[in-house]
Amino acid sequence: DVKVTQSSRYLVKRTGEKVFLECVQDMDHENMFWYRQDPGLGLRLIYFSYDVKMKEKGDIPEGYSVSREKKERFSLILESASTNQTSMYLCASSLGGGQANEQFFGPGTRLTVL
């Protein structure tokens, strides 16, 4: 079974703090994704990566950056957290070779910025 793990289920940070959300997958997948999910807005793509050190902006990249130094790990970074970044963050991975490949999701991190 594919396993995607996220470093925390719940996280509380203060405005202006630098926040790191970590995601690790164990199936040697090439593609990794970061989404945020908010009530009434569904899932929105923040960033994705097709390979190590590769990254592409999604629909809402402002205020976020990412890092992929190893194939199995994809980190989402909030350089200076703001209250409007309070949300559920979901990481996913999929095989390379096509964007339509099945995505496997982690359990999510619920981030609260005070």
Add this chain to the structure above:
Amino acid sequence: LAKTTQPISMDSYEGQEVNITCSHNNIATNDYITWYQQFPSQGPRFIIQGYKTKVTNEVASLFIPADRKSSTLSLPRVSLSDTAVYYCLVGGGNNRLAFGKGNQVVVIP
């Protein structure tokens, strides 16, 4: 992005067949149609994917007409545990996949 349109929510009684429609008028020639299911406090889970005509697996069926501008996910004999949000995604070819807001399905006893 290929825009998809789904109903916001729908109710169904336990044991009935549920059909969820999705419109995707600007689907590209090489795009696929993919459906995911999401339970509360979990990430989405892949259900089914198709390109044209009909696809069936152990969970659902996917019907795609010849013009591919819409699709219908069919869940046979739903149970209470099928209460979830269902997302229709179009992409993988010229269009990047996007989840959208999904369709909340509530199964009533």
